[in-house]
Amino acid sequence: MKRKRKIKKKFIIFSIIGLIVIIGIVILAVFLLNKNSFSVKLVKDLDIEINTEVKVSSLIDNIDNGELVDDITIDTSKLGKKDVKIKIDVDGKEEDYSFKVNIVDTIAPELTFNEEVYTSVGNDIDLVDNVTVSDNSKEEIEVTVLGDYDVNTIGEYELSYVAKDSSGNETKKEFTLVVEDNVERTSKGYVIENRDGVTYIDGLLVVNKTYSLPSWYGDGLTSETQSAFNEMEADASALGLNIYISSGYRSYSTQDTIYNNYVAVDGQAEADTYSARAGYSEHQTGLAFDLNSIDDSFTYTDEGKWVNANCYKYGFIIRYPKGKDDITGYMHESWHLRYVGEELATKLYNDGDWITLEEYFGITSKYQ
Ligand SMILES: [Zn+2]
Numbered sequence: 001m002k003r004k005r006k007i008k009k010k011f012i013i014f015s016i017i018g019l020i021v022i023i024g025i026v027i028l029a030v031f032l033l034n035k036n037s038f039s040v041k042l043v044k045d046l047d048i049e050i051n052t053e054v055k056v057s058s059l060i061d062n063i064d065n066g067e068l069v070d071d072i073t074i075d076t077s078k079l080g081k082k083d084v085k086i087k088i089d090v091d092g093k094e095e096d097y098s099f100k101v102n103i104v105d106t107i108a109p110e111l112t113f114n115e116e117v118y119t120s121v122g123n124d125i126d127l128v129d130n131v132t133v134s135d136n137s138k139e140e141i142e143v144t145v146l147g148d149y150d151v152n153t154i155g156e157y158e159l160s161y162v163a164k165d166s167s168g169n170e171t172k173k174e175f176t177l178v179v180e181d182n183v184e185r186t187s188k189g190y191v192i193e194n195r196d197g198v199t200y201i202d203g204l205l206v207v208n209k210t211y212s213l214p215s216w217y218g219d220g221l222t223s224e225t226q227s228a229f230n231e232m233e234a235d236a237s238a239l240g241l242n243i244y245i246s247s248g249y250r251s252y253s254t255q256d257t258i259y260n261n262y263v264a265v266d267g268q269a270e271a272d273t274y275s276a277r278a279g280y281s282e283h284q285t286g287l288a289f290d291l292n293s294i295d296d297s298f299t300y301t302d303e304g305k306w307v308n309a310n311c312y313k314y315g316f317i318i319r320y321p322k323g324k325d326d327i328t329g330y331m332h333e334s335w336h337l338r339y340v341g342e343e344l345a346t347k348l349y350n351d352g353d354w355i356t357l358e359e360y361f362g363i364t365s366k367y368q
Contacts, residue, residue, distance in 0.1 A: 038066030108169035188362030208365035250283035312349035321354035329365035
């Protein structure tokens, strides 16, 4: 009996001490919580696409009893889990807070390539040269070619490019390899034909500083060019505008005389910026002419403005547009029109932002 009572007494004492300790902890906890009682609620989706700009505020749904100190930008350059450390202002005191995000890559590589690749039969070709790959992960990504082809057999081969990033996102795109007889093509794939020394690109006669005409070529404006001009002239006239051809067809020998006269006055380098050498003038094609004053003043006349905005409807292009000197090899000539037909002229007009024949076909204009 005595022993039992002793045990009971001890038990009560311990219980009381235990209770005091628990109450103490609770009081301390309440005290601490009251002091720093902020809570952060994050958004549900903490997966972030690699290499995107993400501000930490966009991941926070709400902060109770506190404010974000710095809206830092998260480093998203590496895949995988990442600790984000932020500071929360709680009644003027900065508290640390951290959470995890997951940097992921869900976007497949992008491929840029020509859908048709041409090669002459027997010519080895590196098809991977035709494609450039980029990926949001900024990794080096290898491109492989899928499908069978034989560069020694003329034909069309349907192939695919395949690229995969380290997260397993894959892009597969089809292209055609054309193995053909020896055909010359421009950098944009248009066929270049040379018939008796005259160059046709995609069937269109082209003359510039790279492609010349033989001395015998030409005998006046072509009938198509003349009738297209007549139609344009009539429509302009109905609007009270007066346009006329000041210089139309010019033979090889006429051009030779003109060019040499300019060289005598200005020197060859200067003359080459505004006058063509014999054989290199569009005036010899019978498809080109100069209008009215043949100088820059034409640009600012009502006639010049109307011609610039409307000539494409009749099949004409401004052959040497403004700002394209390095491409065409000539300074801007608002007065020099070239007949190419309505379809191509409309494409080159490009809503007023003229594209040159050189850009369209992918050719140069440079004396050899
Ligand atoms: Zn001209």
